[in-house]
Amino acid sequence: MHGRTHLPWRTTRDPYRIVVSELMLQQTQVERVIPLYEAFLARFPSFEALAAADAGDVVRAWRGLGYNSRAVRLHALGxxxxxxYGGRLPSDTAELRALPGIGAYTAAAVRAFAFELDDAAVDVNLRRVIHRVxxxxEHPAQADDRTLDTLAIAAVPRGGAHDWNSAMMDLGATICTARSAKCLVCPLxxxxxxxxxxxxxxxxxxxxHAARRTPQEAIPFERTTRFLRGRIIDRLRDVPARESLALDALQHDLAAVVPSDRLHEIPAVVDALVRDGIVMREATRIRLS
DNA sequence: AATACGGGGTG
DNA sequence: CACCCAGTATT
Incomplete structure (x- = not known):
């Protein structure tokens, strides 16, 4: 057996454990998810446990993963x-896509990894490998995403989607990477x-062919909205569950980690976090949802 | 079609 | 410092 056999979601077929891994892995590297995965499952072992929790508890358990809206979506999904569905994840693509946090990739991944149905989970690894083969x-691109999707789906061996997707992802993550390609040891x-x-x-x-930097990425991280959002959520994570923090106190505490000329932006950023469902406001106090 | 959304690892 | 990462939702 080749490939990354140590991945903790690779041996299970439990739909709950698979969706949790997939939400965590959206734009977050495997090596960073591994140490947080089992702890999350211990805290929320089932859809029922997830559904019974407050979203804020899930955001707390999400510390270290980034893209906190995913935690809110996972909670809503639960x-x-x-x-x-009475706690049973559907295997139908349309039903999966209708759930929060599940897009084209994750629906296919759940079908292949949890239900062993023939589908192609076309992530950044699959796209790169298929394009190269x-x-x-891939620079410059010779095919659009739809074309690569079609090729991937056609290549899935009947009944072998789980192993095929796993193998293709492993190839893209270890041999056929974005920065290099170890063709000498590649089976293809x-x-x-x-x-x-x-x-x-x-x-x-x-x-x-480097992609044009977006305005947000062109400036130092400390000057971005993301930075402020991260500092605010970090502070709120340290507030005990179901307790709240005065907005004034938040502003005071963040003075230690946020440039002084940005402190006035905090209320507006909190508003955005409230709109995103990550933060809840109670009069002049706030907490994780 | 573009943009927002984290944050840590790597060359 | 620039690029990369098991994408999704919104505008």
Missing amino acids: RAVVER AFGL RDTCAAAPVDSATLAARVRE
């Missing part, structure tokens, strides 16, 4: 699964349009 290096080297990849060529192509 409640929806309990209410709509079928068209060569004989049929791959990109092999053998020259590392200097790959680096040059990536530089040449």
